[in-house]
Amino acid sequence: MKYKAVIGLEMHCELKSNSKVFSPSRNSYSELANSNVNAIDLAFPGTMPSANKKCVKDSIKMAMVLNCRIPEYMLFDRKNYFYPDLPKGYQLTQFTMPVGVHGHVDVPFEGGILPVDIHDIHLEEDAASMDHLENSSVIDYNRGGVPLLELVTEPCLHSAKEAVAFLEFMRSAYQYCDASEADTKKGQIRCDVNVSIMDEDATELGTRVEIKNVNSFGNVHDAIVYEIKRQSDLKDAGRYDEVVQETRRFDEESGRTIHMRSKEDAVDYKYFVEPNIPRYRITPEWKESIRREIPRLSHERRREYLETYGFSETDATVLTRDKGISDYFEKCVDLGMEPKEACNWVTGSIVAWLNKNEAEIKDFYLTPEMLKFIYDNVKKGTISGKQAKEVFTKVLDEKKEPSAFISKENAQISDAGELEKIIDEIIARSPKEVEGYRNGRDRLFDYFVGQVMKATRGKANPIMTKDILHSKLDV
Amino acid sequence: MSRFTKEMVDDYANKLLFDLTPAENKMVLDEFEIIDRNCDAVNTIPGIADVPPMTHCLDDFVVELREDEAEPSVDIELLLRNSDETSGREVELPKVVD
């Protein structure tokens, strides 16, 4: 690549909460238009905002995750402009005093660290949504007033890969902190991307182009790649002056960015502090209690699992993709399960079951305690590994405790004396096979194992069985 | 030399989504002049730049944030009864094209 690309990101993420950020109507997706709304959302004359405590708390939490400086007060501003999806004629946001400024995160990236500086993170409300019909448009105010956290990076990223790595890092952080589901498929994340190019040794930044409302990380990647190429081609051709400060949008179908509006059309938003929401003091005590709520994030846990337990990258990834899964795994280890086995259970049977049943770990019936119970029984020899898997399935199917399926009758036979007796009996009545095996036909070993299983109806402890057989057959 | 012009006033009105008559435009221009003169006077108040701007009416609000509990949605008939053009459950307007 001939030029250095300079990229800045603005990431808007819908927050998780029962009610909207400045109005008590429901914050939830609904197919039915205008079913999560009230007078405030439609800006009826005389309505006023009331700030949601959970949203404020989550915004402070995320500001801490980003290592931002947090002000003493929460203060909101009005961003004034006219558009049909903005019934008040202004959006409540933060401009004068964002909940977090001057932050920084180190994103694990390609074996190393990608340092990202954060300009600010601020809490605001989403606009309503419009549907464009053939001859008219209609407005659904359900989304109007939904809480959004917008974070703005410094222009410190230099490739599409870096941008996506940062976005993935943030998505995971949002999910881990339970501040947002951060699901791009549900339209909960929207990004604006700023791209410019400059000569490697230049000191002045090039012309910045903004690509607005990119709704998936894949599209962010593609938009950046396209835009860098577009600008580079123009610069190569001596037509860099055609790169102007403008706003473009990414067209998924064609994979191109397309002009939307130029800088001259830029709107002055006439920001001023919202007088109807008094300054809310963020006490040191509250900050501390919020800080204590921040869990170890996925990248920290992943590093731990790789370094401390020596898991594979794949396993570490599966374990940390979802905080619920990671918490489950860690609980199993806390209860005394051997980490690798816990890992195998989680990344194997449990994830498979969840995927197959389209379920989430938080609703998973089989608790770590129950898994430990099954694990203990395998260790004791009460049941075989194979039987353990059966118990696992039965517990989930019938929603009963594992002890219901581990009983004397079902129990594995792990009594050496008992097994010896059975094995002696089989050896005694199979002289031909004994001779065949001792003469080198190794595969006959399976015959004996099979016979033991037949005699015990599959309950013989297989490891013990094999040990005893070897001790008697191998001379 | 006035920093205010007729075109400027019309531009402001346009951005506020209404039109002014020539007479109204003139009145605004005259009012601007007066305000501007008074603001010149304000700028001469010693130390004015160091005074913190007053953004709210009281300095000592006792603020409580709202607990995160959702309320049921308002009846659609009530929400739409004042709108002159609706379609189904939604407000309708000429197609918005950007």
Add this chain to the structure above:
Amino acid sequence: MKYTEKSIVELHGLLKSGELTPADLLAESLEKIHVLQDKCNAFVTIIDDAEPEAVTDSLLSGIPYGVKDLYSTKDILTTGSSNTLRDYVPFFSATAVENLDKAGAVKAAKTVTDEFGMGGTGTTGHTGIVHNPWDLDRMCAGSSAGSACAVSAGVVPFALGTDTGDSIRKPAAYCGIVGFKPTYGMISRYGVFPFASSIDHCGAFARSVADVAIVIDAMKGKDDKDMTTWDSSHIHLYDDLKPQLAGMKLCYVKELCDISHYPNPHRELREHLANFMEKMELLRANGAIVEEVSVDQALLNAQPSVYVILSCAEATSNLANLTGLIFGPRGDGETYIDVMKDHRTHGFSSLIKRRLVIGSYVLQKENQERYFKNAQRVRRLLVDRWKELYQTYDAVILPVGTGPAKHLDGSLDILDEGTSPLEEHMQIGNFGGFPSITIPDGFIDGLPVGMNITGNNYEDQKVLNIAAAIEGLMDYKDQIAREVKR
């Protein structure tokens, strides 16, 4: 029948005893409202189908009243005296109105206001000019013109108002009645059409300090829907009303009250200030300490511009929801911009449009520092100066305006250089959220004039106590408008 001219307390007694029924009282009120409407044009909507309320222990039960048309009233037309909302019927009531409903008061009419509260003459409402019942050629002042008119004419014992830049307290003076705006946040503004949110106050008119205390008691209360409200449940303005003057320390501002400050004073102004000084003597004779203080003239001169800048700026934003899409008459047009523009061009009066343009200008990025932020700074200086005064004084007492009600054919709500601090000083009460009351204190040419008493935040009881004491020394309590014969 002249029951509607009586005080709330007296009416309550008559209703309780059964000498008067709520239905009869309401009927009388409605009849008189219609008559007054023909004469003075004080009402937007007359609620002819209002139902009387049963008498309970609540002092306001069964009492008819006027509601300024900025207060949302459920299922009753609420227009803001603007064509942008000329057909708007809210599905909810303002919290203050709900509180009065709970007290058993009866809404009899929606009163005219200057459009969206943005005027001081009572001449810019969409249903036309409100005339002063003392002299039909004069204004009631504004913006709560209709409410002041109704109470002054005796058709209701009380009426609601809002006050952003003296919109209760000046009409009260021009109409010879009591107008009170309590501390900011005592009464919820939820459901009240906003003009300038950091300066808007709710309040009421009545014909005595005691009556206005009763009304404010019923209106007030912390409201989860308005984050700027505070808990005033420990305050009982009427029960704890104790006229008090002896030992009170009051002050007035030299630069405003000293006649020698005015190079060519009109006779009216001279009489007005002389009357004020006489009343100060009366207060001294009754045990109050009344002193003259000085306030920086530069600050006083800047004050009216500060008000215009701050109020216009916030109004620009507060009126941005008026697009005719969800409420209000739908505009015509091919595009959504045309539709919104048509609604606003035809819906807003000339005054509103001019104010909004000014507001927009002062908020522009390149202008904010010089205009808007500086205005916020001067606001701080003025409020701090008043708070400094409150360290020594119990209240600041000043004449209202420059004399009696102005003529309707004078200049109407145009900013001119002649706008003097004496006309506008009550806006400081808005800047600081101070409790502030106007009571009648005399007559000039047969027309009432008033004085204003403003105290420190949360000292509403003290302000009412002082006002009640002063009221008791004069003869203007409970007075009803008597048309001046020319």
